[in-house]
Amino acid sequence: xxxxxxxxxxxxxxxxxxxSTLTFFLMQQVPGGPFAADKSISKAAQKALEVKYGLDKPIxxxxxxxxxxxxxxxxxxxxxxxGRDVAQxxxxxxxxxxxxxxxxxxxxxxxxxxxxxxAALNRGKVLDRLIIMFATLGIAxxxxxxxxxxxxxxxxxxxxxxxxxxxxxxNYIMPVLALSFYPTAxxxxxxxxxxxxxxxxxxxxxxxxxxxxxxxILFKHALRNAILPIITYMxxxxxxxxxxxxxxxKIFTIPGLGGxxxxxxxxxxxxxxxxxxxxxxxxxxxMNVVVDIAYTIVDPRIKLK
Amino acid sequence: MSKHIISGHLNLSPEDFLPASKEEKESLVVMxxxxxxxxxxxxxxxxxxxALASLAVFFVILILAxxxxxxxPYNYAIQLKGSERLMPMQYSAGELAxxxxxxxxxxxILGTDSLGRDYAIRVMMGARISLIVGLLASFIVLxxxxxxxxxxxxxxxxxxxxxxxxVDIIYTVPDILLIILLTFALKKPMKLxxxxxxxxxxxxxxxxxxxxxIVFALLYWVGMARIVRGQILVLKEQEYVTAARALGxxxxxxxxxxxxxxxxxxxxxxxxxxxxxxxxxxxxLSFLGLGVAVPMPSLxxxxxxxxxxxxxxxxxxxxxxxxxSLIILSLNLLGxxxxxxxxxxxxx
Numbered sequence: 001x002x003x004x005x006x007x008x009x010x011x012x013x014x015x016x017x018x019x020s021t022l023t024f025f026l027m028q029q030v031p032g033g034p035f036a037a038d039k040s041i042s043k044a045a046q047k048a049l050e051v052k053y054g055l056d057k058p059i060x061x062x063x064x065x066x067x068x069x070x071x072x073x074x075x076x077x078x079x080x081x082x083g084r085d086v087a088q089x090x091x092x093x094x095x096x097x098x099x100x101x102x103x104x105x106x107x108x109x110x111x112x113x114x115x116x117x118x119a120a121l122n123r124g125k126v127l128d129r130l131i132i133m134f135a136t137l138g139i140a141x142x143x144x145x146x147x148x149x150x151x152x153x154x155x156x157x158x159x160x161x162x163x164x165x166x167x168x169x170x171n172y173i174m175p176v177l178a179l180s181f182y183p184t185a186x187x188x189x190x191x192x193x194x195x196x197x198x199x200x201x202x203x204x205x206x207x208x209x210x211x212x213x214x215x216x217i218l219f220k221h222a223l224r225n226a227i228l229p230i231i232t233y234m235x236x237x238x239x240x241x242x243x244x245x246x247x248x249x250k251i252f253t254i255p256g257l258g259g260x261x262x263x264x265x266x267x268x269x270x271x272x273x274x275x276x277x278x279x280x281x282x283x284x285x286x287m288n289v290v291v292d293i294a295y296t297i298v299d300p301r302i303k304l305k
Numbered sequence: 306m307s308k309h310i311i312s313g314h315l316n317l318s319p320e321d322f323l324p325a326s327k328e329e330k331e332s333l334v335v336m337x338x339x340x341x342x343x344x345x346x347x348x349x350x351x352x353x354x355x356a357l358a359s360l361a362v363f364f365v366i367l368i369l370a371x372x373x374x375x376x377x378p379y380n381y382a383i384q385l386k387g388s389e390r391l392m393p394m395q396y397s398a399g400e401l402a403x404x405x406x407x408x409x410x411x412x413x414i415l416g417t418d419s420l421g422r423d424y425a426i427r428v429m430m431g432a433r434i435s436l437i438v439g440l441l442a443s444f445i446v447l448x449x450x451x452x453x454x455x456x457x458x459x460x461x462x463x464x465x466x467x468x469x470x471x472v473d474i475i476y477t478v479p480d481i482l483l484i485i486l487l488t489f490a491l492k493k494p495m496k497l498x499x500x501x502x503x504x505x506x507x508x509x510x511x512x513x514x515x516x517x518x519i520v521f522a523l524l525y526w527v528g529m530a531r532i533v534r535g536q537i538l539v540l541k542e543q544e545y546v547t548a549a550r551a552l553g554x555x556x557x558x559x560x561x562x563x564x565x566x567x568x569x570x571x572x573x574x575x576x577x578x579x580x581x582x583x584x585x586x587x588x589x590l591s592f593l594g595l596g597v598a599v600p601m602p603s604l605x606x607x608x609x610x611x612x613x614x615x616x617x618x619x620x621x622x623x624x625x626x627x628x629x630s631l632i633i634l635s636l637n638l639l640g641x642x643x644x645x646x647x648x649x650x651x652x653x
Binding site for chain 2: 011
């Protein structure tokens with residue numbers, strides 16, 4: 001077990017290193033550079049700025065310097081947003097994304113698991129068909145379509161909800177709905193098929209033969225076993241909500257990390273690109289490891305190797 | 306032939322032992338023809354109404370995207386002066402005058418956008434781009450994934466180990482981060498390449514579009530490689546592979562002739578399900594403004610442009626939004642149907 005965790009951690013660190021190295025050299029390939037778009041800066045001032053941020057040195061030197069500092073926990077200061085350092089930007093932007101994403105994940109679980117179970121228990125009936133229809137649609141409709149349609153009906157037409165910002169609890173409703181749509185549908189689909197699988201198992205018949213009540217059978221035997229595959233999905237789900245937030249944050253003008261990443265790529269703000277990439281990659285990889293370990297605790301039948 | 310009433314013994318006569326006549330022989334021949342893999346699969350597919358319906362929808366979209374634009378009287382890039390921001394089926398003042406003069410003017414079925422371009426043709430061209438991206442990207446994934454997976458599984462040993470570790474690492478890479486960076490970073494080398502002689506076709510397709518293909522080629526084949534490897538690991542232990550080797554077949558021959566042909570069901574199904582996911586990613590990138598270049602429309606960029614005028618021109622959003630959902634939905638359902646028909650084992 002410990003050996004497995006260590007192995008996974010080493011792997012994770014290697015992946016983060018590869019991703020950040022790739023990112024570092026890729027972003028240098030983009031023509032222009034952070035100061036090219038800014039016409040107000042003179043050639044001399046541009047040179048001075050490049051010296052200040054160490055951009056005049058050869059790429060390999062920059063690369064080594066960056067990782068030396070990063071290992072010390074110093075991710076540099078933003079090139080475009082004067083005077084703000086990257087750690088500070090991430091620590092103010094990430095909680096916003098995490099709040100919207102976290103609520104969406106909880107919502108997806110609260111609705112997805114019961115929906116899938118109800119569909120499986122009513123297999124072939126109208127209710128099952130309706131839930132399957134919802135799940136198929138939910139997987140096919142891209143998040144930006146969900147966002148814009150919600151915005152049109154709830155925000156523009158009925159004027160029930162505010163369409164931008166995050167100032168009141170009402171602001172959260174649409175982004176959270178849009179972000180949780182796909183995972184709810186996916187979880188419902190997965191839950192239905194694993195529940196059907198469990199309902200056909202021998203131990204279900206044994207439980208009935210023992211004379212246990214339907215509730216005990218359903219919650220202690222069926223649900224606990226059927227929910228296992230959902231746990232494996234939690235890692236990718238976190239990645240999805242972070243990624244899905246790129247679009248959702250753009251549409252609803254939420255000041256989160258996803259929007260920050262996209263604009264930093266467009267502005268070629270090197271240090272912010274590197275910082276957010278390393279941060280998001282670490283988060284996603286770390287979540288995958290945690291999910292794998294949690295899986296063995298919940299299901300002792302699985303042996304990690 | 307009669308039976309004895311009590312003991313059940315047969316009362317046989319010498320005639321019962323004569324050779325069988327021609328008719329008797331024929332009645333024993335099995336009448337049913339053997340059913341091939343393809344016939345069996347297609348028969349199952351034809352019974353699946355949902356899959357057939359989505360196939361029909363997909364065909365209609367294909368015709369709209371690739372054939373209708375050829376005959377369509379408007380062009381996706383040409384701006385019609387004086388016909389900006391028309392509602393669906395509305396005519397501009399100039400066009401009304403031409404109609405009054407007895408001229409026939411083709412209606413703007415979905416109106417026009419803020420620059421006076423006919424919106425119906427733009428949506429159709431957007432669908433064309435999305436479909437090209439989906440089909441080509443899945444093809445690239447199919448080629449790289451199946452070759453990589455089969456070589457890893459067939460060679461086995463430490464080669465397999467190293468190859469699959471590489472897959473593991475690419476698998477854990479957060480893809481959207483790299484896609485955004487790559488599409489950005491590839492612009493300059495692509496522009497250089499496009500100006501070189503012999504590579505002018507890059508400009509025709511658009512630099513961003515090709516960058517998207519390269520990204521897919523680099524990142525998305527890993528799922529396919531894993532599936533193919535899993536299948537081939539099982540198949541290579543089969544007796545007919547041993548037999549082929551005993552007859553002196555080379556490794557490449559065995560992979561091509563015996564192993565890949567036996568995984569064809571899985572390959573078809575996985576590729577079909579890959580198409581909507583590629584379209585999904587492309588529309589997503591275009592929506593963020595990182596996809597195909599203007600004036601080329603894509604369903605994602607059309608939807609993105611429509612948001613600013615949502616209040617007064619909601620149809621500009623709904624047309625591309627509904628079309629992209631229809632494309633992905635029909636391909637998903639078709640893929641599910643193909644899986645049930647050709648590869649039932651793959652179901653979860």
